[in-house]
Amino acid sequence: MRLIDSHGHLQAAAFAVDADEVAVAARLAGVERILAPGWDLPSAHGGIGLAVRHDFIDASVGVHPHAAAEVDGDAWAAIAALAPDPHVVAIGETGLDYDRAFSPRAAQLANLRRNLALALALGKPAILHCRSQAGERDAQDELIAELRLAGVGGPDWLAVFGARPPGILHSFSGPVDYAETALELGLAISFSGLAFRAGEEATTIVARLVPDDRLLVETDSPYLSPPGAPRRRNEPLWVEVTARWLAERRGVPADALGEMLVANYDRIFRPATGSA
Numbered sequence: 001m002r003l004i005d006s007h008g009h010l011q012a013a014a015f016a017v018d019a020d021e022v023a024v025a026a027r028l029a030g031v032e033r034i035l036a037p038g039w040d041l042p043s044a045h046g047g048i049g050l051a052v053r054h055d056f057i058d059a060s061v062g063v064h065p066h067a068a069a070e071v072d073g074d075a076w077a078a079i080a081a082l083a084p085d086p087h088v089v090a091i092g093e094t095g096l097d098y099d100r101a102f103s104p105r106a107a108q109l110a111n112l113r114r115n116l117a118l119a120l121a122l123g124k125p126a127i128l129h130c131r132s133q134a135g136e137r138d139a140q141d142e143l144i145a146e147l148r149l150a151g152v153g154g155p156d157w158l159a160v161f162g163a164r165p166p167g168i169l170h171s172f173s174g175p176v177d178y179a180e181t182a183l184e185l186g187l188a189i190s191f192s193g194l195a196f197r198a199g200e201e202a203t204t205i206v207a208r209l210v211p212d213d214r215l216l217v218e219t220d221s222p223y224l225s226p227p228g229a230p231r232r233r234n235e236p237l238w239v240e241v242t243a244r245w246l247a248e249r250r251g252v253p254a255d256a257l258g259e260m261l262v263a264n265y266d267r268i269f270r271p272a273t274g275s276a
């Protein structure tokens with residue numbers, strides 16, 4: 001089946017010695033495009049470097065909630081200066097993480113706001129990470145409130161993005177009604193190996209309700225190995241496990257789903273060259 005990986009951190013330390021080989025192995029396994037999202041300034045440079053070296057890799061730049069407190073004004077200015085680069089197709093990953101809470105909540109909220117403003121200014125969709133502690137949903141609820149506050153789904157964003165999703169809930173985690181609200185705001189939803197973990201059962205329902213044109217799949221490499229992949233290091237080629245699970249959940253042939261995923265990736269991240 002045709003495949004894409006909408007979120008694989010090939011610039012991460014886990015790939016320091018073999019990122020290029022891992023990328024090429026994924027390409028040979030059928031992964032036609034990989035988006036390597038940044039999370040801070042060094043990873044922004046790392047992702048762009050990969051995109052320069054491989055024409056099937058795209059980059060994104062932004063600040064992850066874990067790094068929200070440590071990326072100061074100067075580092076943010078440097079990230080924002082990289083964002084217009086044509087290899088950069090999205091802003092993020094950003095968002096809220098109240099599970100591990102490596103940055104204080106106030107810093108996470110301020111960081112999310114600067115990332116959303118940059119996404120709107122450049123017309124590049126925001127890649128959104130959102131995790132609450134087990135059994136909680138406060139991060140998801142606050143993310144929706146912040147998206148509304150930023151005007152996502154409203155006239156300013158519609159004028160810039162049109163029918164194209166202005167953001168992506170990456171590595172979906174959360175309740176069903178949160179997904180429904182995000183879809184109402186126009187967002188796309190990307191599924192990862194997290195879907196197979198205990199406590200993430202709502203994701204099996206969400207996997208069926210995302211409209212065809214808002215569906216993406218990812219590995220979040222080197223994290224979130226799906227069943228069958230090595231636990232110590234996930235790689236983009238393992239995206240096939242989650243893609244086949246999605247096809248099964250949605251009751252469609254894997255090949256048809258693959259065509260759809262490639263078209264969605266192009267329309268969402270590469271609108272000038274998109275096939276759809």
Ligand SMILES: [Zn+2]
Binds near residue numbers: 007009037093220
């Ligand atoms: Zn990530």
